Amino acid sequence: MQQPGRAAEIKANGIGKSFGSFRALDNLTLDIGRGEFLTLLGPSGSGKTTFLMILAGFVQPSEGKLFSDGVDITHRPAEQRAAGMVFQGYALFPHMSVEQNIAFPLKVRKKSASEIKSRVGEMVERVGLRGHEKKLPSQLSGGQQQRVALARALVFEPGVLLLDEPFSALDKSLRGQMQAEMKRLHQETGTTFVFVTHDQSEALALSSRVAIFNHGKLLQVGRPDEVYDRPANRFVAEFLGEINMLPVKGVRPADNGATGLCEDRAVNMRCKAEAIKGDAILAIRPEDMSIAPEASVNQNGIAATAIASTYLGAATKLDLTTRQGAKVTVSVPNEVAAAALSNGNSVWLTWPAEKGFLLPDGGQ
Ligand SMILES: Nc1ncnc2c1ncn2[C@@H]1O[C@H](COP(=O)(O)OP(=O)(O)OP(=O)(O)O)[C@@H](O)[C@H]1O
Numbered sequence: 001m002q003q004p005g006r007a008a009e010i011k012a013n014g015i016g017k018s019f020g021s022f023r024a025l026d027n028l029t030l031d032i033g034r035g036e037f038l039t040l041l042g043p044s045g046s047g048k049t050t051f052l053m054i055l056a057g058f059v060q061p062s063e064g065k066l067f068s069d070g071v072d073i074t075h076r077p078a079e080q081r082a083a084g085m086v087f088q089g090y091a092l093f094p095h096m097s098v099e100q101n102i103a104f105p106l107k108v109r110k111k112s113a114s115e116i117k118s119r120v121g122e123m124v125e126r127v128g129l130r131g132h133e134k135k136l137p138s139q140l141s142g143g144q145q146q147r148v149a150l151a152r153a154l155v156f157e158p159g160v161l162l163l164d165e166p167f168s169a170l171d172k173s174l175r176g177q178m179q180a181e182m183k184r185l186h187q188e189t190g191t192t193f194v195f196v197t198h199d200q201s202e203a204l205a206l207s208s209r210v211a212i213f214n215h216g217k218l219l220q221v222g223r224p225d226e227v228y229d230r231p232a233n234r235f236v237a238e239f240l241g242e243i244n245m246l247p248v249k250g251v252r253p254a255d256n257g258a259t260g261l262c263e264d265r266a267v268n269m270r271c272k273a274e275a276i277k278g279d280a281i282l283a284i285r286p287e288d289m290s291i292a293p294e295a296s297v298n299q300n301g302i303a304a305t306a307i308a309s310t311y312l313g314a315a316t317k318l319d320l321t322t323r324q325g326a327k328v329t330v331s332v333p334n335e336v337a338a339a340a341l342s343n344g345n346s347v348w349l350t351w352p353a354e355k356g357f358l359l360p361d362g363g364q
Contacts (some may be wrong), residue, residue: 007035007192008068008159010055015064015218017050028064031162033208037186037193041203042213043239044319052162055194057081068159084153084161084191086146088168092137096147099124099133105156126188127181131219135243143174150185156275160192168197176207179206190196195335200240204228212236228285234359237283243290244328246282247361279361288355289330292348301350304328309337319346358363 010032017025025047032106033039040048053059056353057078066074073081092101099120106116122180124130127147137145145168153161163182168174183206186193197203203210204224210220212235220232230236236246295301320328328349332340340347 004124006159007190009034009070010160010192010194011067012051012054013065015051015054015061015066017047017054017059018062022217025054025061028218030211030218030221032192032194035192037183037195037206037208037209039049039195039197039203039210040213041197041200041210041239043198047216048198048201048213049164050163050216052194055160056083056085056162068207082156082158084156084158085163086149086153086161086166086168087164088226092145092148092152094137097134097136098129099240101137101148102151105152105195109156119155123155126185127151142170143178146170146178147181150182154185154189154191155191158191160194161189163193163195165196165198182206204240212239214239230357231283231359234283235283239358242286242329244284244286244326244330245359246284246322246326246328247324248280248282250359281359281361282356283359284351284356286329286331289328289349289351291330291332291336292350295348296350299350300353301348304347304349306337306340306345306347309341318347320349322349 010028012028012032015025015028016023022122028047028051040051040229042048050059054061057073057076057080061074064074068081069297093104096104102120102123103116106119111119124133127150129144129147129151132140137148140148149166166182167178170178179202182193182195195203195206198304209221210224210227212227213220214235220227220236222230227236228240231240236244237245292299292301295303302322304322306318306320309318310317310319311334312331315331316334317329318337318340320330322328330349
């Protein structure tokens with residue numbers, strides 16, 4: 001964080017934070033790679049902002065250590081960390097023009113007038129605000145104001161840019177534009193980005209890795225496809241999108257080879273030999289399930305009854321219950337849904353073996 005122009009590598013080691021008896025963060029250990037776009041994702045109150053504030057130096061951790069490029073910065077004050085920041089409520093200076101706002105961090109750092117002029121000009125160009133330099137924030141749209149905030153946060157080439165729900169006040173289409181712009185700025189600057197959101201689709205679309213928080217704990221960190229396709233637990237699976245959960249009793253993986261038929265009589269499924277034994281949840285994303293014309297022992301599958309259908313235009317959503325009473329949702333082609341419904345509502349659901357994964361039953 002202290003070397004301008006160079007992306008920082010950050011290590012959080014056993015970070016905890018208590019507010020009185022309330023535990024806002026618990027034993028958080030996380031490496032943030034140089035130049036990575038890491039998103040902190042979790043529901044309201046899960047500790048994301050607290051962690052960002054600890055990274056910024058505005059909040060002191062109760063336990064643990066923080067390193068930037070191998071240097072212990074746990075107790076270093078915020079102004080010496082030189083992290084760029086864009087917060088939802090992090091207002092621009094209202095009496096300063098666009099270019100004065102962007103120039104501010106360079107003035108504080110006592111840069112020469114010529115350097116300030118060229119760097120501000122470059123940033124104005126980069127965030128698409130050419131022609132707006134002399135305007136005050138009040139004369140700009142919400143999206144333009146956030147562009148100024150991004151430019152101001154990046155102009156001094158911080159090692160890390162911290163962003164806390166910067167676009168949550170913007171409408172959906174503007175938000176999409178700003179996301180694309182932020183992704184481009186990340187690629188162009190090569191800076192380490194740490195981005196807070198509670199919007200899972202935003203996290204999956206933007207990040208090189210996603211860190212998922214709940215109740216002050218880091219539950220899983222991984223690439224978007226890793227956390228979506230192989231969630232570590234039930235909370236992560238459900239938080240990242242719709243998911244079907246089939247309870248399976250007494251899972252006993254076949255002993256021969258890596259995959260075999262798990263011996264659960266209710267659910268015909270394949271799972272890894274080293275998979276969970278005993279009771280488990282078989283989790284499958286709705287888009288990975290389909291309706292087969294008939295049952296086959298060579299496919300993972302389960303009998304189910306359609307209880308409701310919703311026409312979505314491009315497809316039909318079917319709500320079903322399995323014979324064991326689990327509720328399942330699938331999205332299928334309209335003609336497949338029509339055929340299933342004309343067939344007394346009984347269907348055979350299947351999914352590719354690698355798309356179903358076992359989670360421990362109960363708890364998180
Ligand atoms: N200064 C403080 N004093 C007491 N409690 C606090 C303080 N700051 C945060 N908390 C509590 O710590 C918990 C985590 O808050 P935090 O702001 O980190 O969550 P968050 O995941 O960022 O949520 P949101 O998405 O709503 O911003 C919350 O329950 C919050 O009330």
